[in-house]
Amino acid sequence: HDFGKIPYGKPVEFDVTIKNISAEPVKIENVKVGCGCTTPKYEQGKSFAPGETFKVTLGFTGYxxxxxxxxxxxxxxxxxxxxxxxxxxxxxxxxTPAPSNNGVQKLKSAG
Incomplete structure (x- = not known):
């Protein structure tokens, strides 16, 4: 997945859709992330039937x-x-925002 450009410290998320292609029900046992900047959301302990689709939401906050x-x-x-x-x-x-350009306002006032 490509998040593109994201602002420093702004949380973003995307959903991963997964389909159970096995002949048996499956459960997500664990979601392992590489750092504290990544947060998974999923239905822990829920069983997904064969052919069922489900999602895992992955959040990321970059610093x-x-x-x-x-x-x-x-x-x-x-x-x-x-x-x-x-x-x-x-x-x-x-x-801090860039300083305003007061020169433009002065020109408008002078006209």
């Missing part, structure tokens, strides 16, 4: 300026796992 690439591993009770990768570019937003 770095520049390109990032992360991965998340989803582990199922049947011994299978799925790796999801995502990337983007974080950028810092100025803490």
């Amino acid at each position: 770095a300026d520049g390109f990032f690439e992360k991965s998340v591993d989803i582990f199922f009770n049947n011994g299978l796992n799925k790796q999801i990768k995502f990337h983007g570019t974080g950028y810092k937003v100025p803490e």
Whole structure:
């Protein structure tokens, strides 16, 4: 998944849709993230029937300026796992706004 450009410290999310292609019900046992900046949301302990689709929401809050690439591993009770990768570019937003251009206002007033 490509988040594109995201502001420093702004949380973003995307949904991963997964389909149970096995002949048996499956459960998500664990979702392993690479750092504290990534947060998974999923229905823990719920059983998904064969053919059923379900989602895992992955949240990310970047505290770095520049390109990032992360991965998340989803582990199922049947011994299978799925790796999801995502990337983007974080950028810092100025803490104080740029000074206003009073010269434009003065020209309008003078006219």
